[in-house]
Amino acid sequence: MSAGSKLRVTCTARPDSAKRMRHALAAFLDALEVDSDHCDDVLTATGEALANAIEHAYDGAGGRGTVALEADLAESGLSVNVSDRGHFIERDLRPDRGFGLRIIRSIAESVDISTQDGTRIHMTFSM
Numbered sequence: 001m002s003a004g005s006k007l008r009v010t011c012t013a014r015p016d017s018a019k020r021m022r023h024a025l026a027a028f029l030d031a032l033e034v035d036s037d038h039c040d041d042v043l044t045a046t047g048e049a050l051a052n053a054i055e056h057a058y059d060g061a062g063g064r065g066t067v068a069l070e071a072d073l074a075e076s077g078l079s080v081n082v083s084d085r086g087h088f089i090e091r092d093l094r095p096d097r098g099f100g101l102r103i104i105r106s107i108a109e110s111v112d113i114s115t116q117d118g119t120r121i122h123m124t125f126s127m
Helices: 015-031 036-056 100-107
Strands: 006-012 066-074 077-084 110-114 119-125
Touching: 006 015, 015 036, 015 066, 036 066, 036 077, 036 100, 036 119, 100 110, 100 119
Parallel strands: none
Antiparallel strands: 006 066, 066 077, 077 119, 110 119
16 A cells, blocks of 8 residues: 555536446555455445435535545545535434434544535544
């Protein structure tokens, strides 16, 4: 693995964008020779964050917003950010929904959520 490696991808917030962004992250992790167990964890958590951003950030905006994915590999591990410029919405808990953040928190070593100027989910993973 090569510390100092970075990935930056920005796409229109449409459902098909999440798949392309996960593929870009998978190729980045593969190029860094990240083992498959770590790769699966990172892709699962990041996929949940991307799905949340795409589904919720731009309610009513007709897909006009963007979602950004950033990944940085450092000596201390992998840092992944998923961000949008939409509006964070507190939603009522529903028994059939709302597992994304729980999944992310159970996989990532740390999770920080900022809701200023959009929403940014910062995740770290040990490598």
